[in-house]
Amino acid sequence: MSDDQKKQLEQQLWNIANELRGKMDADEFRDYILGFIFYKYLSEKQYLYANTLLETEAIKDYRKVTNEEDLEAIREESLIKLGYFLRPEELFSAMAAKGNANKETESNFILSDLEKILTNIEQSTMGTESEDDFNKLFEDLDLNSTKLGRSVEARNSLIAKVLAHLDKIDFALEDSESDVLGDAYEYLIAQFASGAGKKAGEFYTPQEVSKILAKIVTTGKKRLKSVYDPTCGSGSLLLRVAREVEVDDFFGQELNRTTYNLCRMNMILHDVHFRHFDIRQEDTLEHPQHLDMKFEAVVANPPFSAKWKGNKNPLNENDERFSQYGRLAPSSKADFAFVQHMIYQLAENGTMACILPHGVLFRGAAEETIRKYLIKKLNYLDAVIGLPANIFYGTSIPTCILVISKCRVQDDNILFIDASQSFEKVGNQNRLREEDIDKIISTYRNRETLDKYSYVAPISEVKENEYNLNIPRYVDTFEEEEPVDLDSIALELKTLSWDLEIVDKKILSFCNELNIEAPL
Known part of the structure; x- marks a missing residue:
């Protein structure tokens, strides 16, 4: 067709x-x-x-x-x-x-x-x-x-x-x-x-963003044994991975019942045989359904800064997914709880890419402790990619992609990419173009420093920044303004002053002829 x-x-x-x-x-x-x-x-x-x-x-x-x-x-x-x-x-x-x-x-x-x-x-x-x-x-x-x-x-x-x-x-x-x-x-x-407003984020990740995540987790792969999404929505992220490489089995979990049904329909409609997908309906953080499994690829677009029970549930303190980090993610922001959960389920040869709000890069307290452990002790953080604002339905905030790998080839640095200014305006939404996606992926795969776009930061530099991952600390996008010629401006002002003096004299002359009072 x-x-x-x-x-x-x-x-x-x-x-x-x-x-x-x-x-x-x-x-x-x-x-x-x-x-x-x-x-x-x-x-x-x-x-x-x-x-x-x-x-x-x-x-x-x-x-x-x-x-x-x-x-x-x-x-x-x-x-x-x-x-x-x-x-x-x-x-x-x-x-x-x-x-x-x-x-x-x-x-x-x-x-x-x-x-x-x-x-x-x-x-x-x-x-x-x-x-x-x-x-x-x-x-x-x-x-x-x-x-x-x-x-x-x-x-x-x-x-x-x-x-x-x-x-x-x-x-x-x-x-x-x-x-x-x-x-x-x-x-x-x-x-x-x-057209669904805030509810859209519950079930759909724009295809342009899905494509980036899919290409990242399939880098260097021709086939995946499994791919997992702990907040799978309609399943678009999982299915996008299968467009990049052959995938044997799909696994996902979704809290919303209606969206869970939509995901199962989407799988079947894409001709994924029922034996090759396992989608469950439950709260991933409180009742994980695939905890005994490890996955070769993990992709996710968790709900931004969602609430969770955190330290209000005493079981979380001893949960193997969270206990080693020293602190639990705050109950008002579950972003890092989802990250910890995904890391736990990631296979030793696996890659994970997830979308998160920028706050995870620099917020203090418990999140700082978790971030420091993730980088200093585990050394799993491979890349941080900043995306444009207003590319998701239901929210206009800028977001980022965290790329995590347990088998990093270059484990002495972290790649930072600032793609926040690379987009086109479509209606009242921003959208990544094909060339924007290609640049992100090629920069990630080549792991290169590009002026005002990307920077390969040594772990020592990240340590000097006290494990703050705010992208502007590493990628300088400042554009110098043209130097101001003060002499030229002074001459322009002087010329304007002469012109004004001539105009004032003409106005005064006209007023005298008309025998009316001249304006001040």
Whole structure:
């Protein structure tokens, strides 16, 4: 599929999403439209796979299969291959057709059928390997919500209309070399994030920033056994890593239930098999779900300066993730708690890149103690990269990327990059351009000092600065102003004074002629 066709698909899906826009908030209609797209995707995957099983049978179109023994055989194979099962009458196309039937000759009411089908998808996985990956996946699709319409008929009509629009779109799932739907899904998530205000940061990291993190953690790698994100949101960071190198398995944890569901859908829509992702829903700091594992790559965009229990939970004092640093991150700012957690889960040959507010670079008290231990004792900090302000949805603050490695090649220095002035303005947001991303990555990989952009700081210099990592201490971006020619300015002022004297005389002359009082 060409780029133009991809853009056309994205626009088609966005237009369909706008069928719901007038009914509810951006984050609410997001859950409906993405849920319906996901249902269509599952239906089409089921239909295509069932047809491959029917190639040697008399009936080759799955939609026409009625024999229960044949359906049972297809169900068993589907649960192994796909992880779920849909009967022919449960397919998306069947529901779209019924919802848009002529109500004068047949019923076009589909709400109860649709609710049952979405429940059946989840129940089809019960007792199988994929059960956890499909459990309550459609819980945010409340088809009885009055936000879809004040009456049952209005809700049924709206949903039927949306299904009809979606049914006309070809997701091109037979093209195994393309990820058209996955790209379109990411596009929609980005569009919703742009209108979701502060809530956007809970589920989406701009693709430009995701790309930087992905390229950093895959430097020198062609394949990763595992990648982990402890605050995975919609999963965009995890999936971005897979665009750089082949990834065997994806792991993530997410606190928000709705976003957790979105992440699992996103994984499946990007054709990540259910056996190759493990996404959990829980508080990462209080109830980590993968603590017995180490990961080759870790990426994250944790909530900035979030609150956590810290020393209010006595168990944290002896938690292996935090205890060696001497202090716990303050309860009002969990930034370093997330860093400590990720370091604990990072494999000895692994690289970690995470986005944090600038405060982690210089704040004192407990955070200073943790920062000093991280550099002086562990020597894991590889690079600090300053990003422009206003590049994240929901916040305008400037941010930075901390790069941490347990197997540093050059362990006697830290690279500082100031990319804060490298961006373009798009509407009221700043955005990193391709050349901005390339410069950050090439500077990181070449580990070079560039005038007013980067500096390779010896650990001794960082020590002299008392482990303060504030980027301006290391990268001098000061631009000298042109020297002022005082003699030239004095001459200009003298000339202006003469000009004013001439003008004043003319005004006085005119006033005398008109026999009026001259202005002061």
